[in-house]
Amino acid sequence: MDNKNKEVIDAIEAPIYLKYNFTAGLAPARFLSQLKQGVLTGQRCPKCDNVYVPPRGSCPACGVATEEEVVLGDKATVQSFTIVSIPIPGNPIQPPYIVANLVPDGANISFIHLMSECVNEEVRIGQRVTAIWKPKEEWDFAMDNIRYFKPLDEPDVPAELIGHLSVNGTEN
Amino acid sequence: MNIDICIVAFSQSACVAQAGAANEVELIMPQLEAVYSQVGISNAQDVDFVCSGSCDYLQGAAFAFVAGVDALGAVPPIQESHVEMDAAWALYEAVLKIRMGHAESALVYGFSKSSPGELPVVLSQQLDPYYLAPQWIDSISLAALQARLMLDKGIIKASDMAAVVAASRRCAMDNDKAQLAGQFSISDLLEEPEYVSPLRKADCSPISDGASAMIICTRSKAEEWQVPFVRLSGIDHRIETHNLGMRDLTTSHSTRLVAEALSIHNSSLDIAELYAPFSHQQIILEQALELQAETEINPSGGVLAGNLMMASGLSRVGEVFNRIVAGEAIRGLAHATSGPCLQHNLLAILESS
Numbered sequence: 001m002d003n004k005n006k007e008v009i010d011a012i013e014a015p016i017y018l019k020y021n022f023t024a025g026l027a028p029a030r031f032l033s034q035l036k037q038g039v040l041t042g043q044r045c046p047k048c049d050n051v052y053v054p055p056r057g058s059c060p061a062c063g064v065a066t067e068e069e070v071v072l073g074d075k076a077t078v079q080s081f082t083i084v085s086i087p088i089p090g091n092p093i094q095p096p097y098i099v100a101n102l103v104p105d106g107a108n109i110s111f112i113h114l115m116s117e118c119v120n121e122e123v124r125i126g127q128r129v130t131a132i133w134k135p136k137e138e139w140d141f142a143m144d145n146i147r148y149f150k151p152l153d154e155p156d157v158p159a160e161l162i163g164h165l166s167v168n169g170t171e172n
Numbered sequence: 173m174n175i176d177i178c179i180v181a182f183s184q185s186a187c188v189a190q191a192g193a194a195n196e197v198e199l200i201m202p203q204l205e206a207v208y209s210q211v212g213i214s215n216a217q218d219v220d221f222v223c224s225g226s227c228d229y230l231q232g233a234a235f236a237f238v239a240g241v242d243a244l245g246a247v248p249p250i251q252e253s254h255v256e257m258d259a260a261w262a263l264y265e266a267v268l269k270i271r272m273g274h275a276e277s278a279l280v281y282g283f284s285k286s287s288p289g290e291l292p293v294v295l296s297q298q299l300d301p302y303y304l305a306p307q308w309i310d311s312i313s314l315a316a317l318q319a320r321l322m323l324d325k326g327i328i329k330a331s332d333m334a335a336v337v338a339a340s341r342r343c344a345m346d347n348d349k350a351q352l353a354g355q356f357s358i359s360d361l362l363e364e365p366e367y368v369s370p371l372r373k374a375d376c377s378p379i380s381d382g383a384s385a386m387i388i389c390t391r392s393k394a395e396e397w398q399v400p401f402v403r404l405s406g407i408d409h410r411i412e413t414h415n416l417g418m419r420d421l422t423t424s425h426s427t428r429l430v431a432e433a434l435s436i437h438n439s440s441l442d443i444a445e446l447y448a449p450f451s452h453q454q455i456i457l458e459q460a461l462e463l464q465a466e467t468e469i470n471p472s473g474g475v476l477a478g479n480l481m482m483a484s485g486l487s488r489v490g491e492v493f494n495r496i497v498a499g500e501a502i503r504g505l506a507h508a509t510s511g512p513c514l515q516h517n518l519l520a521i522l523e524s525s
Contacts, residue, residue, distance in 0.1 A: 025198055058242045
């Protein structure tokens with residue numbers, strides 16, 4: 001056979017479409033329902049007392065179910081952050097912008113969210129911030145009900161206390 | 173090295189058609205707690221190795237198997253592994269780990285949330301990606317091709333398939349974890365219309381959500397825990413080509429090879445739990461295994477009564493374990509399968525200690 005005239009096949013198209021009725025999970029469903037009402041909640045581990053947000057139904061450290069729901073504050077502390085200077089495909093936010101690990105008051109674990117209305121160069125670990133929610137009529141089962149967090153005029157939290165504030169924040 | 177492997181705990185959830193909103197962690201945790209309490213330990217920190225079996229395609233949740241680790245209490249870090257297969261193969265990996273002397277005890281679990289997707293269609297994507305998967309040939313259609321071959325060759329009659337279903341439904345009446353159970357005559361079943369010809373719906377295992385878990389260990393660990401244990405005296409598996417056209421679908425060559433390797437043919441077995449997702453496949457397996465007439469097959473009702481994809485194989489082993497612990501059997505066989513038309517088969521022999 002004459003190999004020179006053979007067409008080289010280096011790809012075939014085989015797209016996959018599968019439909020699912022996805023369910024969030026019992027614990028995440030409770031979290032998302034509260035989020036739709038404008039309330040940030042976590043769940044407490046009955047063994048180590050850590051409060052997880054967003055909760056997934058278990059304490060990953062202890063391997064036990066988290067049942068107790070805890071209402072968290074809108075205020076949070078910056079645990080870590082980065083300044084994003086390159087555009088991310090599909091992300092409508094114009095760089096440079098801040099992505100931060102934030103620990104809401106009353107929780108022990110951080111989640112990731114955006115920061116805005118801030119001077120990027122002045123953002124720091126321990127900085128106090130508060131949630132800026134979308135207008136109520138736009139609330140959905142979604143984390144972006146909170147548009148972003150903006151700095152508060154409160155003293156910084158010492159590193160060793162980050163992740164250990166009560167729901168009343170720095171007030172006690 | 174000759175290390176006795178023992179099964180010391182097993183738990184399975186009920187097989188349900190729809191587990192509601194529960195996610196993988198919420199499905200797994202109750203079964204883990206059950207096996208921990210059977211042995212008297214508190215979490216995965218108290219075993220040397222953990223291995224799970226699952227498939228993210230079932231529920232359509234990317235990295236669900238990683239999220240499953242949230243159920244374990246993996247702080248400080250643990251030795252953990254996963255197979256994208258039925259958890260019977262996770263058991264196999266755990267057995268190797270113990271035999272190699274790298275662990276004295278292991279937790280094995282499998283979980284299945286098949287209800288969010290269209291399972292037979294999802295399973296089409298496990299086929300060869302160039303020629304078969306793009307045709308979307310679902311698992312029921314492939315099993316139907318196999319049943320058609322057997323019927324046309326005169327190896328089985330439709331009434332033989334219905335007899336398998338009737339026995340499954342009858343046995344499942346004593347199984348509180350079963351999804352489908354009841355008294356049905358062969359003629360009742362044959363009156364039902366064909367679903368994917370020549371299969372009737374009752375010839376196909378139902379789609380089920382749930383999870384199961386098991387703890388295995390060395391004999392000395394079992395004695396230390398002071399719990400009833402069952403010896404896992406043999407475990408082996410063989411796989412056939414993915415090219416269905418190259419296989420004789422009317423028999424299970426791979427099952428026969430494993431049975432020979434484990435000297436199962438005509439050996440004394442009180443019970444056998446076979447993972448036959450379709451009624452005619454149970455007959456193929458019985459023929460390949462050459463079981464003695466005294467061997468009671470699928471006392472639980474088997475997977476026609478409830479099929480936890482990725483956990484049913486482990487549950488077959490667990491069902492045999494439960495019956496030996498209860499004193500209803502001395503020696504039993506468990507079978508697990510994976511892939512279309514019984515492509516991959518695993519056998520395990522369990523013996524009273």
